[in-house]
Amino acid sequence: MxxxxxxxxxxxxxxxxxxxxxxxxxxxxxxxxxxxxxxxxxxxxxxxxxxxxxxxxxxxxxxxxxxxxxxxxxxxxxxxxxGNKFQAAIDADLRNLAVLRAQLADDTRLRKLAARLMASTPLLVAGYRVSAAQAASFAYLATKIHPDVRLLTDAGSVFGDQLRHAHRAGAKTLVLLALPRYPRESAAALDQARDLGLHTLLITDRPVTALTPRADDVLSAPVATASVFDSHAAVVSLTVALVEAMADAAGASARQRLEGFEDYAAQHDLFLRE
Incomplete structure (x- = not known):
C-alpha cells in the first residue's frame, strides 16, 4: 500500500x-x-x-x-x-510541548546541567542564523540570575578570539543553540570550544544530529515543521526551564540578582505601567 x-x-x-x-x-x-x-x-x-x-x-x-x-x-x-493550516501548525506545537513535558518528568539531568552552567563564570552562549535569536533570548534571561553571561555572535577567527579571552577569564562551559538547518559555524564553534577544554552543552531539536557527536551534553526539544518556517515553541520552553533550574541552583544569589534588577527597573522607570 x-x-x-x-x-x-x-x-x-x-x-x-x-x-x-x-x-x-x-x-x-x-x-x-x-x-x-x-x-x-x-x-x-x-x-x-x-x-x-x-x-x-x-x-x-x-x-x-x-x-x-x-x-x-x-x-x-x-x-x-x-482545521486550517494555521491551526494544524499550532497542533504540531502542542504535540511537541507534550513530548517535552514527558521528557521533563525526570528533571535530574536538567538540574545537573543547570548547576554546571552556574559554576561557569563567565558563561558563554552562542547560536547562528535562525538559532541566533534563541541564543540571545536564553542569554538575556540567564543574565538576570548569572553574574557574567557572554553572548558570542561572531564566527570564525573572531569567535576564536572571544572564546580564548573568555577561557582565560575563567569560562568553563559553552552553551550552543543549533536548530535546523545546522550551520557549519555551529560545528566549528563546538570544535574550538572542546579544543580549549571547555564543556559544551548543545541545545537542539533531536537527541542525535550531525552536531551531537561534537558536544559533551545535549538537551533537545522537537521543532514543528508544518509551516514554511520551523516553529521553535518547545525549544523556547526548554530554555526557559533550563533558566528556571539555574535559578534554583543559584538559590539566594539568584533571588538577590532578581530583586536588584527590579529595584533598578523601578528607579529608572524602565517599563510602562499597566
Whole structure:
C-alpha cells in the first residue's frame, strides 16, 4: 500500500520553498494531481526547478511519476481534518510541548546541567542564523540570575578570539543553540570550544544530529515543521526551564540578582505601567 501524502512529506526535511509546495499539495491535493510542474510551481509561488528538486527528494522518477502517485494517494484537504493550516501548525506545537513535558518528568539531568552552567563564570552562549535569536533570548534571561553571561555572535577567527579571552577569564562551559538547518559555524564553534577544554552543552531539536557527536551534553526539544518556517515553541520552553533550574541552583544569589534588577527597573522607570 503506498504511503499517504502526509506520511511521505513528513518523512523528509523540507526547505522553505519545498514546504510551500507541500502546503499547496496538502490543501488542494485533487487540483495538484492535474497540474503540470510549471503550473504547480506557479500555484505554490516557487520556481519550476524547486518543484523538480522536491519531486526528486521524495524519490520519484520525474514529475510524471509523482503526478501518477498523487492520483492514487490523495488525502483529504487539511480543512476536512478539522482545521486550517494555521491551526494544524499550532497542533504540531502542542504535540511537541507534550513530548517535552514527558521528557521533563525526570528533571535530574536538567538540574545537573543547570548547576554546571552556574559554576561557569563567565558563561558563554552562542547560536547562528535562525538559532541566533534563541541564543540571545536564553542569554538575556540567564543574565538576570548569572553574574557574567557572554553572548558570542561572531564566527570564525573572531569567535576564536572571544572564546580564548573568555577561557582565560575563567569560562568553563559553552552553551550552543543549533536548530535546523545546522550551520557549519555551529560545528566549528563546538570544535574550538572542546579544543580549549571547555564543556559544551548543545541545545537542539533531536537527541542525535550531525552536531551531537561534537558536544559533551545535549538537551533537545522537537521543532514543528508544518509551516514554511520551523516553529521553535518547545525549544523556547526548554530554555526557559533550563533558566528556571539555574535559578534554583543559584538559590539566594539568584533571588538577590532578581530583586536588584527590579529595584533598578523601578528607579529608572524602565517599563510602562499597566
Amino acid at each position: 503506498p504511503r499517504s501524502l502526509h506520511e511521505l512529506l513528513t518523512a523528509h526535511r523540507l526547505t522553505p520553498a519545498q514546504r510551500r509546495i507541500a502546503s499547496y499539495l496538502l490543501e488542494r491535493p485533487r487540483d495538484a494531481a492535474a497540474l503540470t510542474s510549471a503550473e504547480l510551481a506557479e500555484h505554490a509561488q516557487v520556481s519550476q526547478p524547486s518543484v523538480t528538486r522536491f519531486v526528486a527528494l521524495l524519490g520519484f522518477d520525474g514529475y510524471g511519476d509523482f503526478r501518477r502517485y498523487l492520483r492514487t494517494a490523495t488525502p483529504e484537504p487539511v480543512a476536512a481534518r478539522g
